Amino acid sequence: MSKVKYYYDSETLSYKRIERRKRTTFKYAVMFLLASALFAFLFVFIAGQYVESPKEKALKRELQNMQLQYKILNKKMDDAEAVLADVADRDNNLYRVYFEANPIPEEQRKAGFGGVNRYKDLEGFDNSKLIIQSSKRLDVLQKEIVVQSKSLDEIAKLAAEKEKLLAAIPAIQPVSNEDLSRISSGFGIRTDPFTKAKKMHWGMDFAAPRGTPIYATGDGVVVRADSRASGYGKHIRIDHGFGYETLYGHMYKFNVRRNQKVKRGDLIGFVGSTGRSDGPHVHYEIFKDGKRINPINFYYGSLTAEEYSKMVQHASLENQSLD
Incomplete structure (x- = not known):
């Protein structure tokens, strides 16, 4: 009341x-x-x-988790891009070279997406920049994978059509690792052991004891087995076809004769120090269409990744050659 x-x-x-x-x-x-x-x-x-409400706290945790997931996604994309870049490099400089296919241009591999803004729906949010950037990287990565996949399909087709080529390409060391003392010199400018002057060394020197087996590095036909070339001493030349030829110099003796067919891994002779040589070794050269090329790219058939890495390191030293 x-x-x-x-x-x-x-x-x-x-x-x-x-x-x-x-x-x-x-x-x-x-x-x-x-x-x-x-x-x-x-x-x-x-x-x-x-004061944050329970719903706001939950949304904040969800946003923080999303940002963390995007960072993890970007790290995974970094790793994927690095692996794909290595595959692309091998594809252009190894596989496609072997099969005489034109390299895929970098702008074709890395091409973006023109025309309309495909990320317009992602604009206007607090984290739009992060989301759009990740989406763009993912789209480019997917496109690179498609390009690389098509390239590998092409390589597989070439490989099926050129099985003989694969067998003919020099692909192993002329001296096995078990018998090898060291790789004494690689392809490039080296010091001459006799004149001490800098000169071009056109092959790789594999140092090994006298009498160590030397093997054919690919299928082919022996076109020379003599000592009539200046400086090489007793040496062998093998014609592998497809423009490839290999030379093995300073041998102690032969195990094949001229016009003989050989397979990759066949014993063709033994390490010596004949001709212009400073010690027992085999001087190994590869020719492609009559031009000498660096043998370092042709050991995929006999070496592990670690062994190949060590070989590259030793071969790159500007030391004194043995011939």
């Missing part, structure tokens, strides 16, 4: 009851409601600025 209020009337010298009008009551009620609503709004606004 509401309290009854009175006021003193000085004219009648008596107390009279205060009668509240309905309009006044309604006015006070509206003011009270407006004040309450304003207070509630201010409370919610201030609390929203400094």
